[in-house]
Amino acid sequence: xxxxxxxxxxxxxxxxxxxxxxxxxxxxxxxxxxxxxxxxxxxxxxxxxxxxxxxxxxxxxxxxxxxxxxxxxxxxxxxxxxxxxxxxxxxxxxxxxxxxxxxxxxxxxxxxxxxxxxxxxxxxxxxxxxxxxxxxxxxxxxxxxxxxxxxxxxxxxxxxxxxxxxxxxxxxxxxxxxxxxxxxxxxxxxxxxxxxxxxxxxxxxxxxxxxxxxxxxxxxxxxxxxxxxxxxxxxxxxxxxxxxxxxxxxxxxxxxxxxxxxxxxxxxxxxxxxxxxxxxxxxxxxxxxxxxxxxxxxxxxxxxxxxxxxxxxxxxxxxxxxxxxxxxxxxxxxxxxxxxxxxxxxxxxxxxxxxxxxxxxxxxxxxxxxxxxxxxxxxxxxxxxxxxxxxxxxxxxx
Numbered sequence: 001x002x003x004x005x006x007x008x009x010x011x012x013x014x015x016x017x018x019x020x021x022x023x024x025x026x027x028x029x030x031x032x033x034x035x036x037x038x039x040x041x042x043x044x045x046x047x048x049x050x051x052x053x054x055x056x057x058x059x060x061x062x063x064x065x066x067x068x069x070x071x072x073x074x075x076x077x078x079x080x081x082x083x084x085x086x087x088x089x090x091x092x093x094x095x096x097x098x099x100x101x102x103x104x105x106x107x108x109x110x111x112x113x114x115x116x117x118x119x120x121x122x123x124x125x126x127x128x129x130x131x132x133x134x135x136x137x138x139x140x141x142x143x144x145x146x147x148x149x150x151x152x153x154x155x156x157x158x159x160x161x162x163x164x165x166x167x168x169x170x171x172x173x174x175x176x177x178x179x180x181x182x183x184x185x186x187x188x189x190x191x192x193x194x195x196x197x198x199x200x201x202x203x204x205x206x207x208x209x210x211x212x213x214x215x216x217x218x219x220x221x222x223x224x225x226x227x228x229x230x231x232x233x234x235x236x237x238x239x240x241x242x243x244x245x246x247x248x249x250x251x252x253x254x255x256x257x258x259x260x261x262x263x264x265x266x267x268x269x270x271x272x273x274x275x276x277x278x279x280x281x282x283x284x285x286x287x288x289x290x291x292x293x294x295x296x297x298x299x300x301x302x303x304x305x306x307x308x309x310x311x312x313x314x315x316x317x318x319x320x321x322x323x324x325x326x327x328x329x330x331x332x333x334x335x336x337x338x339x340x341x342x343x344x345x346x347x348x349x350x351x352x353x354x355x356x357x358x359x360x361x362x363x364x365x366x367x368x369x370x371x372x373x374x375x376x377x378x379x380x381x382x383x384x385x386x387x388x389x390x391x392x393x394x395x396x397x398x
Contacts (some may be wrong), residue, residue, distance in 0.1 A: 002310055003335050005063045006103040008365070009064075014292040016372075022204065024292060027358070029031035030121050030123075030251060030253070030283065030285075031121030031122050031123035031146070031147045031148060031176065032121060032122050032123070032149065033103075033120070033121055033280075033296075033331055034119055034120070034121060034122040034147070035060075035119070035120050035122055035150075036076075036078065036099060036118075036120065037058055037059055038056055038057065038058030038059065038074060038076055038102070038387065039058075039076045039078075039348070039361035039362065039363050039385040039386060039387035040055070040056055040322070040348065040350065040360070040361045040363075040387075040389075041058070041059060042078075042346060042348060042363040042364040042365060042383075043270065043302075043304075043323070043324065043346055043347055043348015043349065043361070043362070043385075044300075044302030044303065044304060044322045044324035044346065044348065044387050045158075045300040045301065045302045045324025045325055045326035045344055045345075045346045045365075046274075046300055046323060046326060046344075046346075047213070047260060047272045047273070047274045047300050047301075047302045048060050048061060048064065048116075048128060048260075048274075049061045049064070049135055049208075049220035049221070049222050049258045049259060049260035049274050049276070050064075050210070050218045050219060050220035050259075050260030050261055050262040050272055050274065051062040051064060051179070051220070051270075052065070052066060052067045052164060052210055052218065052220075052264055053067055053103070053219070054068055054069055054072075054357055054391065055357050055359060055389050055391055057072050057074050057101075057102040057103070057104045057114060057116070057389075058074055058076065058102045058116065058118075058153050059077075060206075060208075060222055060258060060276075061166065061208035061209075061210070061220050061221075061222040061236070061258075062114070062154040062155075062156055062167060062168040062206055062207070062208045062222075063156060063157050063164045063165050063166035063208035063209050063210040063222075063254055063384070064164070064166070064208065064210060064220065065112060065114055065166055065208060066106055066110065066112075066157065066158040066164035066165070066166065066252065067157045067158075067164070068104045068112060068114075069106055069306045069356065069391050070215075070279040070354030070391045070392055070393045070394075071103075071104065071105050071106070071271070071391070071393065071394045072077075072102075072104045072279075072300075072389070072390070072391050073101070073102070073103050073105070073390045073391060074101065074102075074387060074390075075098070075101050075146045075387055075388050076098070076099045076100075076104075076247050076361075076386075076387035077096070077097070077098050077099065077383045077385065077386055077387060078093045078096070078097055078099055078382055078383060079094075079095070079096040079097075079383070079384045079385075080094065080096070080165060080221075080370055080382065080383045080384075081093075081094055081381070081382045082094070082095070082379055082381050082382075083379070083380045084377070084379045085377060085378055085379075086372075086376065086377040087376070087377075090248060092390035094363045095124065097119070097122075098117060098118065098123065099118055099121065100115075100117035100118040100149075101117055102114065102115070102116045102117075102118075103115045103116075104392075105133050105394075106325075108158050109158075110159065111155075111156070111157045111158075112154075112155075112156050112157075113153070113154065113155055114152075114153075114154040114156065114188075115151070115152065115153055115154070116150075116151070116154065116168075117151050117152070118149065118150055118152070118306070118307070119147050119148070119149050119150075120148040120149060120150050120174075120253075121147045121148040121174075122147040122171065123144045123145065123147050123176045124144070124146075124147075124179075124213060125142075125143070125144055126141070126142070126143045126144075126186040127142045127143075128140070128141050129141075138182055138184075139182070139183045140180075140181070140182050140340070141179075141180075141181045141182075141183065141387065142178070142179070142180055142181075143179045143181075144176060144177065144179070144370070145173050145176060145177055145266070146174060146175050146176025146177055146198075147228065148173075148174040148200055148253070149172070149173055150170045150171070150172055150173075150204075151170070151171045151173070151236070151324070152168045152169065152170050152171075152206075153169050154166060154168040154169075154327065155168075157283050161183070161212070162211065162212045162213070163209075163210070163211060163253060164209070164210030164211075164214070165208070165209060165210075166207070166208040166209075166210075167205065167206070167207050167208075168201065168205060168206040168207075168208075169204075169205050170203065170205065170206065170227070171202075171203060171226060172199045172200065172201065172202040172203065172204060172253070173200060173201045174199075175197065175198065175199050175200065177193075177195055177196065177197045177198075178195065178197055178198075179193065179194070179195040180193070180194045180195070181193045181194075188388050193236075193237075194235070194236065194237050195233070195235075196233055196235055196236075196237045197233065197234045197236070198231050198232070198233045199231065199232045199233075200209050200229045200230065200231050200352070201229065201230055202227055202228050202229035202230055202250075202251075202253075203227065204224060204225070204227030204255070205224070205225070206224040207222070207224075208220070208221065208222040208223075209221045210228030210353045215330060216263060216265070217262070217263055217264075218262060219259070219260070219261055219349065220258075220259065220260045220261075220262075220274075221258070221259050222256070222257070222258045222259075223255070223256075223258075224255040224256045224257075225255045225339070226252055226253065226254055226282060227252070227253045227255065228250050228251070228252055228253075228370055229231070229250065229252075229253055230248070230250050230252045231247075231248065231249045232247075232248050233247050233248075233249070233313050234372075235371075237363040240319060246276045247286070249285065249287075250284075250286060251283075251284065251285050252279050252282060252283060252284040252285075252286075253276070253283070254279050254280050254282050254283055256275035256276060256277065256280075256377060257276075257277050258274065258275060258277065259274070259275055259282070260272060260273060260274035260275070260276075261273055261357045262367065267306075268305060268307065269303065269304070269305050269306075270300075270303060270304045270306075271301075271303045272293060272301070272303070272311045273294070273299075273300065273301050273302075274298075274299070274300045274301075274326075275297075275298065275299055275301075276296070276298040277295065277296065277297055277298075278295065278296040278331070279295045280293045280294060280295055280296055280331040281293045282285075282296050286358065287385075289337050292332055292333045293331065293332055293333070293336070294329060294330065294331060294332055294333050294339060294340075295329070296328055296329055296330070296331050297328060297329050298326060298327070298328035298329075299326065299327055299328070300324060300325065300326035300327075301324065301325055301326075302322065302323065302324030302325070302346075303322065303323060303324070304320055304321070304322045305320060305321050305375070306320040307319070307320075307324075308320075310323040314335075315352075318335065319349055319350065319351060319352070320349065321347075321348075321349050322346075322347060322348040322349065322363075323346065323348075324344075324347075325343075325344065325345055325346070326343070326346075326371065327340075327341065327342070327343055328342045329341065329342070329343075330342050330369060330370070333369070334375045334376065334377075336375075338374055338377075340369060340370050340375055341370070342367065342369045342370075343367060343368050344365050344366070344367040345365065345367075346364065346365040346366075347363070347364050348361065348362055348363035348364065348385075349361075349362055350362070351361045354391075357391040358388075358389060358390050358391045358392075359388075359389050359391075360386065360387070360388055360389075361386065361388075361389060362385065362386050363383075363384070363385040363386075364379070364382075364383070364384055364385075365381075365382070365383040365385075366382055366383075366385075367380070367381040367382075367383065368380050369382070
């Protein structure tokens with residue numbers, strides 16, 4: 001039990017974010033969508049809707065949990081290096097974050113529950129501009145930090161050998177701060193600072209299904225409706241030296257619809273494809289549509305090769321390897337109204353330890369958002385992921 005307590009303490013201790021200056025793409029009043037799947041799925045370009053196994057607890061589809069037979073705890077970490085290029089200027093950026101945790105507990109008779117804490121959006125940009133006023137130079141700075149998070153509670157069951165069902169409720173919460181600062185280098189003008197602090201809370205749900213028409217084939221389907229997040233915004237002005245409640249409003253967060261297919265070949269090679277759609281054109285802030293939004297359509301292909309699943313086999317023969325590719329449209333349009341493409345090429349592997357299915361998962365992805373030829377900018381990303389998955393039997397029937 002001491003190892004379980006240490007794991008929980010480690011999980012809670014590293015839930016704080018490690019932010020650095022991010023990307024100017026993370027704006028639109030809600031932040032950049034960052035709802036990533038678990039590290040194992042990231043090695044296959046994020047495919048999780050049709051994928052169910054005893055060690056994976058961080059997929060989009062709650063029905064994929066139905067194969068979990070032991071208590072599973074997962075703690076993922078992602079680190080990103082980004083290079084943003086526009087015209088002849090470029091800037092390199094870094095970001096690191098422990099992306100919450102996941103916990104699944106089987107209850108017996110094909111049923112179980114799970115809890116999951118994960119970020120949904122991320123706002124972490126910083127912009128600077130230099131100008132002059134009446135011959136005096138000044139610098140404008142706009143900075144934002146924060147995001148929207150989700151605490152999920154899931155229930156899953158396996159009513160028949162060919163069917164898996166799952167349902168999740170999501171408590172949405174978060175806070176972000178946007179700060180405007182004008183700094184004068186002389187003494188004729190006073191430096192001013194204004195900030196908006198917004199708190200968010202709301203509810204949503206997701207339903208999922210896993211269907212096995214054949215022993216070697218799995219079909220997955222997942223649906224999440226639009227969610228309403230309530231907001232309360234406070235304004236601070238250094239000129240007035242006051243902090244007041246500016247507005248109580250709401251944000252309509254888009255839902256999603258996805259489906260996927262997985263085919264297994266001799267239980268060693270699994271090939272999967274997935275389609276996911278999110279209608280970001282329905283994003284509303286205070287019942288008003290946000291301009292230049294665009295629906296996300298994502299297509300991904302991936303595979304996993306498991307050389308040997310026998311726990312007594314040599315260590316190197318038990319390391320699974322994964323590769324994947326995905327293409328999707330970005331959730332906004334560029335300044336000219338053009339669609340922004342996003343590409344990812346990924347790989348991953350796992351190192352098993354213990355005798356109950358515990359493992360260390362690793363993933364590496366190379367992505368690109370935008371194209372200079374059509375969008376006037378591009379952002380290249382290298383994303384590394386690592387996570388520990390602990391699988392244990394906590395309760396034994398006597």
